[in-house]
Amino acid sequence: MSSQVPVAPVPVAPAVDLPRVARRRFSRKRFLRRAGVNLLALVVFAVMVFPVYWMVSTAFKPGVDILTFTPKLFPTSATLDNFSDAIHRPYFWRVAANSLLVVAAVTACSVVLAFLAALALAKFRFYGRRAFIILIIGVQMVPLNALIIPLYILLSRAHQVDKLTGVIVTYLTFVLPFCVWTLRGFILGVPRELEEAAMVDGSTRFGAFLRILLPLVGPGLVATSIFAFIQVWNEFIIAYILLSSPEKQTLTVWLAQFTSLRGTQWGPLMAGATLTAIPVVLFFLAVHRRIAFGLTAGAVRG
Secondary structure (H helix, E strand, C coil): CCCCCCCCCCCCCCCCCHHHHHHHHHHHHHHHHHHHHHHHHHHHHHHHHHHHHHHHHHHCCCHHHHCCCCCCCCCCCCCCHHHHHHHCCCCHHHHHHHHHHHHHHHHHHHHHHHHHHHHHHHHCCCCCHHHHHHHHHHHHHCCHHHHHHHHHHHHHHCCCCCCHHHHHHHHHHHHHHHHHHHHHHHHHCCCHHHHHHHHHCCCCHHHHHHHHHHHHHHHHHHHHHHHHHHHHHHCCHHHHHHCCCHHHCCHHHHHHHHEECCEECHHHHHHHHHHHHHHHHHHHHHHHHHHHHHHHHHHHCC
8 A cells, every 4th residue: 555645735815806906906095195185275275374373363362472583373361452452443434334335335336337348248248349359358467566656646637536436446447347247257157048948938138137046147147256365355555555544444444554663563453453354254154155056056956
């Protein structure tokens, strides 16, 4: 009898699910990519928000903490004296009312006139349409500082220097082209077939405009009004040149009084700047929901 040598079993490697491994690697790379993008977004957000935070925190700091050599990120001994000093400065409430009046008039007039002009540019074909569009772009390219002297001479001849009406008209000259160009893009984004379908169903052109076009352009109107509000509210050069009387100035010009030859009063200045920024935030919070509402209103009406 021949003896047989037992043969050891050869280990078999387990089957590897290659698609599953590839999916894991892809998901890991996607996770790392998203984490990197989110980290970069947080850094950009911190860089943008930090000046605003520093302004607000400085407004609550006493003078000793503001001028210290070691900056303090948080107001350890918060105070409202800076806000009280800013509010009780001469003509504060008067210039606040002037700013609200100017901004409301310019925003309302620019949005209404720009919407009508943008509607004509987007929906109708007429002679000189392309030249008008090029003119709008050219006006936006001209620096505002280059127009101050001719605007001052023109308003002086019309006896509108040191008057709010002159400032309102001047603001319209550079806010209106921006609004026209922005709203034209929103109107062009609305398909013409929606209005035609509404007119086929029996609606008039004006009815299709109210039920289809206007709700869909609503977000554009809100966004344009926000940008117009911010541009007019933060403008300084034109108001500083045209308005010389203290009781007729705007808030941005009024803030300049905190800087004098003796130095800058940082506490009241930051408090005044914080108070100046509040109306912009309130206006945005009041109208930002209309952006989402306008996106869906046109789909359920008509």
